[in-house]
Amino acid sequence: MSVDKKKLLKQRKEISARRPKFVRQESWRYKRVDTTWRKPKGIDNKMKEKRKGYPSMVNVGYRGPKKVRGLHPSGYEVVHIGNPAELEFVDREIEAIMIKRTVGARKRQMILDTASDLNLKILNPPATIEEISEVIEEAELDEEYELLEDEFEEDLSTAEFEEEFELDEEESD
Numbered sequence: 001m002s003v004d005k006k007k008l009l010k011q012r013k014e015i016s017a018r019r020p021k022f023v024r025q026e027s028w029r030y031k032r033v034d035t036t037w038r039k040p041k042g043i044d045n046k047m048k049e050k051r052k053g054y055p056s057m058v059n060v061g062y063r064g065p066k067k068v069r070g071l072h073p074s075g076y077e078v079v080h081i082g083n084p085a086e087l088e089f090v091d092r093e094i095e096a097i098m099i100k101r102t103v104g105a106r107k108r109q110m111i112l113d114t115a116s117d118l119n120l121k122i123l124n125p126p127a128t129i130e131e132i133s134e135v136i137e138e139a140e141l142d143e144e145y146e147l148l149e150d151e152f153e154e155d156l157s158t159a160e161f162e163e164e165f166e167l168d169e170e171e172s173d
Contacts, residue, residue: 087115
């Protein structure tokens, strides 16, 4: 990736951070009105007149740089893949693949194998076996901790009960 493209991607990220959240007019007032952007209409519309105190309207000044518009944050064009045959048409220099979410495990594995043979970048790779084993180990440790905690609470409750019982016996004598 060229230095120019990296610079433009960084600039796009900064522009996106400053860009306001465009909301549909009166969406804050009524539950039935969704927040997704719709252009305000009407002859006396305060938001359309850009009055102070009303949210910003969408306009061309908020757009990012044209050369990097629509690119993944990594700088590649995204190509959605549904089967291994589609990998033949991917240009590895400017495009990276994203496996569709509806693809099953067997076909996904075939796509991953073929993509690794063709040295293609995968934007949504599956978790590695090491990461999965770490998650499982953490879950097992948490379960063991909970079990120990339960046993400790049981020990405390029986100890308190025995102490109270001994005190009751001493008082009755």
